[in-house]
Amino acid sequence: MLDAYAENTLRYFPEKCINCRRCTQVCPHGVFAEGEDRAELLNPRDCMECGACSKNCPAQAIEVQSGVGCAWAMIGAALRGKDMDTECSCGGPEGSCCGGETPEEPCSCGTEKREP
């Protein structure tokens, strides 16, 4: 009941997997493990939806609605009437980059279009 993190948007289609093992290299939470002839979904509940696996899967065998779980940015977006899903994504060990800390938003030009 009191676990908002029990479910996430990670979807794995093992039949598409070509066993390149990229997902096992990029996942920071050991969600995928190397298998005999395809990657195995080991700890789906630990997924933080960073999107590293799906972005680096050459066979499109992984889907995830990536984004960073930052309440500060999402609440800020909601209060300003913006879409909670497309606003600033931030977080990580170097400290929060949301809110008022980032004085300059990088212009989107030249940055990548995130997968929907």
Added chain:
Amino acid sequence: MIPATERTPATAPACACSACRPERDLPPCSGPAAGHAPEVRIATSVITGKNRWDHFLARWGINRMGRIVAPGLYRLGNPTADSPVFASANYTLSFDVLRSALAGIDAWILVLDTKGINVWCAAGKGTFGTAELVRRIVVTGLSGIASHRRIIFPQLAAPGVSAHEISRQSGFTVEYGPVRARDLPAYLATRTATRDMRTVRFPLADRLVLCPMELVHVLLPLIAAAVVLYFLAGPVAALAAVAAVLAGTVLFPALLPLIPTRDFSMKGFILGTIVTIPFAAAFARAPGLSGNAQIIAVLVPFLIIPAVVAYLALNFTGSTTFTSRTGVKKEIFRYVPVMVIMAGAGTILGIALGILRLAGVA
């Protein structure tokens, strides 16, 4: 700052785009960099006292945009055409942790323009991305400097870059190194990362280092609230405001894994309730309170302080290494209304109590 509505999602042009601020080092849209040889900068592995002072200031959010490293190619030690190439972000802390971890190793460091944001955040935003990398390879003339076609990336760049796309667009092969730069020497010995090297953790030291920034974020509202409370409700109330904010920004990160339940808001409610106890006790003993007024005086801190701590706790999600967007969104919809109702009811009751006391009723 460009309003989000005006930021149109663009598909990765590997050249200067007129909609952005002009960048001098970008080639024109028609083709690769022509003419003069690209500059290669010098880096060392030494972290000086000034560097350490800079890191300290960065942790307090002071001169945030002064922590930018010039993007481009750096020479560390005496690299040859065969030496490894490492990619990094142009944030001082990211660059410094890489160059110091590579002490004694001759290497090239390719610093991407991530707008002064660290690797993981920039990857999440897409600024540490395939397009920027491909462009930076062209701008620096890396293909002519390195004889091989292999770049070692920090693992945490992976949310921003697509290894197979980079190979397709630039001919360079992506190798994902370990999460932490300090594991690089061990990684380079075998060119394989252990499961431990590939896993992000969030130990006490990593959590505590974030506290100053968490505190700086809420310092102004805190001072304002403390001053107002001091004059309206006395020094204990002002102290309660300080305690609530310290609980949410310092105690909460420190105790994170020890507080029961998994949702950050619920953890915050629990921590906030414990922090409230001494203040509620102090308010209950305030002189001249009638029975009903005493109950209200106890109720007010129990409504406001846990709500404030829970809100600050929820906002810490953005600084952690493991909260998913789906989960945080669920938390927002589930708990923020409760926080608002609690804080609102507490404030109304507090004001009512003040009016009653002024009127001499309570």
